Amino acid sequence: MESTFSSPAEAALQREAGAAGLRTPLGDLDRVYELDRVVGFVRDLGCQRVALQFPDQLLGDAGAVAARLEEVTGSKMFILGDTAYGSCCVDVLGAEQAGAQALVHFGPVCLSPPARPLPVAFVLGQRSVALELCAKAFEAQNPDPTAPVVLLSEPACAHALEALATLLRPRYLDLLVSSPALPLPVGSLNPDPEPLERFGRRFPLAPGRRLEEYGAFYVGGSEAISDPDLDPDLSRLLLGWAPGQPFSSCCPDTGRTQDEGARAGRLRARRHYLVERARDARVVGLLAGTLGVARHREALAHLRSLTQAAGKRSYVLALGRPTPAKLANFPEVDVFVLLACPLGALAPQSSGSFFRPVLAPCELEAACNPAWPPPGLAPHLTHYADLLPGSPFHVPLPPPDSELWNTPDVSLITGDLRPPPAWKPPNDPGCSALTPRPQQELVESSPAASFLSSRSWQGLQPRLGQTPVTGAVSGRRGIAIAYEDEGSS
Numbered sequence: 019m020e021s022t023f024s025s026p027a028e029a030a031l032q033r034e035a036g037a038a039g040l041r042t043p044l045g046d047l048d049r050v051y052e053l054d055r056v057v058g059f060v061r062d063l064g065c066q067r068v069a070l071q072f073p074d075q076l077l078g079d080a081g082a083v084a085a086r087l088e089e090v091t092g093s094k095m096f097i098l099g100d101t102a103y104g105s106c107c108v109d110v111l112g113a114e115q116a117g118a119q120a121l122v123h124f125g126p127v128c129l130s131p132p133a134r135p136l137p138v139a140f141v142l143g144q145r146s147v148a149l150e151l152c153a154k155a156f157e158a159q160n161p162d163p164t165a166p167v168v169l170l171s172e173p174a175c176a177h178a179l180e181a182l183a184t185l186l187r188p189r190y191l192d193l194l195v196s197s198p199a200l201p202l203p204v205g206s207l208n209p210d211p212e213p214l215e216r217f218g219r220r221f222p223l224a225p226g227r228r229l230e231e232y233g234a235f236y237v238g239g240s241e242a243i244s245d246p247d248l249d250p251d252l253s254r255l256l257l258g259w260a261p262g263q264p265f266s267s268c269c270p271d272t273g274r275t276q277d278e279g280a281r282a283g284r285l286r287a288r289r290h291y292l293v294e295r296a297r298d299a300r301v302v303g304l305l306a307g308t309l310g311v312a313r314h315r316e317a318l319a320h321l322r323s324l325t326q327a328a329g330k331r332s333y334v335l336a337l338g339r340p341t342p343a344k345l346a347n348f349p350e351v352d353v354f355v356l357l358a359c360p361l362g363a364l365a366p367q368s369s370g371s372f373f374r375p376v377l378a379p380c381e382l383e384a385a386c387n388p389a390w391p392p393p394g395l396a397p398h399l400t401h402y403a404d405l406l407p408g409s410p411f412h413v414p415l416p417p418p419d420s421e422l423w424n425t426p427d428v429s430l431i432t433g434d435l436r437p438p439p440a441w442k443p444p445n446d447p448g449c450s451a452l453t454p455r456p457q458q459e460l461v462e463s464s465p466a467a468s469f470l471s472s473r474s475w476q477g478l479q480p481r482l483g484q485t486p487v488t489g490a491v492s493g494r495r496g497i498a499i500a501y502e503d504e505g506s507s
Contacts, residue, residue, distance in 0.1 A: 041078040051083055052141050053090075056122055059139040060091045069118035071098040073105035073125040083124075103308050103339060104362040108132045110310045126173055126251070128359040129199050129218040130401070131312040140200055147178035147237065151273025153185045156235055159266045159275050166192040166231055168221065172238030172251060173198055175270050179237070194232060196221050217255055217400070218360065233264040236278070240269065250364040254400045256282040257289065257364075292353075292377045294430050296385035299330060299352035303345075305376070306336040307358030317357055317402040321382060327415050328386035329439035346373045350468075355382045360400040379405060388422035389413050 042050050060068055068087070072080045077099050084095040096116040098109050106128040113121045113136060120137040127140055160167055167190065169179045176198050183195045196219040213220040214229060221229055239249060252267065256278055259265055265278045296302070302325050308314050318334065325332040333351065337344045345354060354376045356363050363378040379402040384390050390413050404411045416422045427436045495502045 041082075044082060047079065047082060047086060050143065051079070051124060052144075053083070053086060056087060056139060056141065057090050059122070059137075060087070060093055060120065063120055063137055065093055065119040065137075067094045067096065067116065067118045069096045069098050069109075069113035069116055069121045071105070071109050071112075071121060071123045074099070076125050103310075104128070104359060106361045107308060107310050107359050108136070108138055110134045110136050126361075127218075128361040130308075130359040133310050133312050133314065138201065140198075142173040142176060142198065144177050145172075145174035145270060147175050147182070147270040148273055149178060149182055149185060152182055152237055152268050152270060155268045155273045155275040156182075156186060157189075159235065159264075159268075159277075160190070160233070163189050164191060165233060166194070166227075168194045168196055168229070168232045168234050170196050170219070170234050170236040170238075170255060171270075172236075172249075175237045178270075182237070194221060194223070217258060218251075230260040230263070234259055234266070236265070236267040237270050239267055240271070250361040252278075253285055253364045254360050257285055258400055261286070289378075289381060291431075292375055292381045293384045295375050296353050296355075296377055296382055297427070297436065298429050298431060299385075301351050302330050302332045302382070303348055303351040303354040303374075304332055304334045305340055305354050305356045305358075306334065307340070307356045307362050311359050313403055313406060314357060316406055317379065320402075320406055321355060321357065321379060324382060324386040324415075327439070330386070340372075340376060342371045342373065345376075349373065353377055355379060357402060363402075364400060383413075387413060387415055388420075388425065389416050 047053060068091075070080065070084055070087070077097075080097045080099060084097055087093070088095050096113075096118055098112045098116075098121075106126050107130060108121060108123055108127075110121070110132045114134070118136075120139070122139045122141065124141045125143065127142065129140075132138070156167075169183055171179055179195050179197070183193055187193055199215050199218050199220050213222045215221075216229065223229065234255065236252065236255065239252065256265060259282070261282070265282060266275055267278055268275045304318060304321055304325075306314070306318065322332050322334070333348070335348070335354075340354070340356060345351075351374055353374055354372075355378070356376050357379060378400070380399045383405050399405065399411055403409060406412060407414075424438050428434070429436055496504075
């Protein structure tokens with residue numbers, strides 16, 4: 019229990035500030051980090067102060083990259099290496115604190131739009147891909163040359179997808195190549211027709227075609243990873259892809275393939291379980307997992323209105339990155355909902371580490387909105403912006419007199435019949451309502467107070483005016499296992 023919710027004092031003294039990873043040879047810095055393109059980005063904007071954001075595994079090269087860019091551009095470089103939430107999000111707040119006029123993001127990225135406008139350049143990296151091995155693996159997984167298939171990849175392998183498609187197109191007629199949804203250069207025209215943007219990628223679909231018609235072939239991952247479920251980018255694709263379409267992955271180094279159908283089934287089963295936990299919950303903790311992604315305030319207000327309409331209480335908690343020790347301080351909360359970017363909401367959580375389950379916003383929507391999901395929707399939305407008004411996936415709450423609120427519902431976890439929710443409008447004061455007691459006292463109706471009253475130990479009791487006044491005396495000295503007046507044993 020101690021190792022789950024706390025850590026020994028020695029750990030704070032021995033902890034290292036992130037794993038720097040292997041350093042890149044100085045001769046390969048220009049190629050790996052695309053420094054020529056970064057230099058052009060800085061010179062075109064005429065920036066004098068530029069922020070460089072690195073994930074933990076690339077911090078070992080941060081100093082050399084910053085020194086090289088300062089030498090070539092003459093601009094001042096600032097290294098952002100400790101983000102408050104996730105390294106995949108653009109740290110606009112950190113760049114503003116440094117007075118930076120632009121930001122360069124290195125490494126994996128969720129491509130979520132930032133909350134504030136700032137010129138940003140993304141360096142995804144260029145991982146080597148064995149094209150011949152991947153092409154043979156694709157042919158083994160897709161024997162039908164007429165079947166529609168989409169080529170997907172992790173961000174570092176996106177540069178090789180077109181070359182892989184060139185090897186496959188003489189045989190495969192319906193092949194679609196995705197690309198990262200990077201911001202378009204300033205002044206550039208949008209392509210016509212405009213490609214579909216989903217999962218942080220662009221899909222150049224032909225008119226009349228739908229993404230749900232295509233299977234998927236994913237290039238990425240590593241055989242060195244013992245648990246592939248820890249990759250949030252692949253989890254996002256597996257959850258959102260059409261369940262009836264094939265999905266396979268390929269290691270870019272060895273060409274080894276794997277059918278991801280079983281893994282997708284496990285992820286969906288886990289998400290269905292979390293939806294049931296949210297339906298049984300009475301108190302919901304809303305974790306503010308980002309402050310730099312656009313529309314996070316609007317999404318927070320939307321989640322609060324959902325919980326109020328479903329008759330649940332909600333608390334908004336700003337704790338930075340959620341950890342078991344932080345969330346264990348709120349035992350009255352039944353489930354937590356992490357409001358973060360698509361990759362942050364699906365970040366790996368070791369089984370049994372958290373005292374209460376941590377959900378994504380889509381799961382709370384499915385639990386509290388009886389009109390969800392709309393017909394024809396993909397099984398899981400990973401970005402909270404898809405739930406807000408203006409999105410094609412937005413589903414408004416039914417009116418209070420709708421029969422959807424009175425539909426009988428049985429918990430699949432406890433087997434009990436759930437009572438219909440006491441519908442509350444979004445402007446309902448919620449926890450500020452006052453409840454009269456028989457003794458004509460007015461008390462605040464609070465889930466935290468109700469939970470505290472049910473505990474056997476409720477904290478220190480002041481007992482004001484009920485104890486005699488005495489002078490201060492010297493207390494016991496020592497530690498709990500050996501006080502000085504106890505002697506040695």
